[in-house]
C-alpha cells in the first residue's frame with residue numbers, strides 16, 4: 686500500500702525535494718505550505734505521517750503539532766518535526782509536543798527517508814502484522830484470506846485487496862479516486878464507478894455474516910471501514 690506523507694513546509698524547494706525523494710521510495714508526498722493547507726489535506730484524506738516544519742507562516746508548527754495531538758481525527762498520525770534550529774531546548778519542546786522524531790535542517794533525503802520508515806514501522810503495526818482483526822472480521826495478510834468469526838469468506842482478488850486496504854486504514858474516508866490509486870495502482874485507467882461495483886461485492890460477501898455495514902458509504906466523499914455503526 687502506498688504511504689501518503691503530508692509535507693507541511695513553507696519553503697517550496699524543500700517540499701519539492703522531499704516529494705521527489707518520497708516518490709523514489711514508493712511513497713506519495715502531499716504538499717501544504719501552511720497550517721490551513723495542511724488541514725485541508727487532512728480533511729481530504731488522513732495521511733500516514735506528517736512532516737512538519739517548525740517555522741510556518743500564520744500558526745507555528747509547534748502549535749499545530751499540539752492541536753494535532755488534541756483532535757481525535759489526527760491524534761494517532763505520527764509526525765516528524767523539521768527545523769532549522771539545533772537547540773536542545775527546541776528539540777525537547779518538539780518531542781514534548783508529541784513529535785515522533787525530529788530532524789534538523791539541512792538534512793539529507795537519505796536520512797529523512799530512513800527516519801520516515803522507522804517511524805512508520807513503529808507507529809503502524811497494522812501494516813506489518815500478518816493478521817488484522819476488527820469487529821469479528823479477520824484478514825490474514827500472508828495467506829490472503831478473510832474470516833468472519835473463523836468462517837472463511839470467499840471473495841475475488843480485487844475485493845480482497847480493497848477490503849484489506851480499508852481494514853488496515855480504518856476510520857478514514859477514502860474517495861473513489863484515492864481507492865483506485867491505492868488498490869488498482871495509479872497508472873491504470875479505471876472508471877471510478879468500478880470501486881462501487883467492488884464495494885457491492887464485498888458487502889454481499891460479508892452480508893451472511895452481518896459484517897457488511899463495516900464498509901460505509903460517506904456521501905459525497907467515498908468509503909470508510911468502521912466497526913462503529
Ligand code: CA
Pocket residue numbers: 694695696738739740741
Ligand atoms: Ca519554514
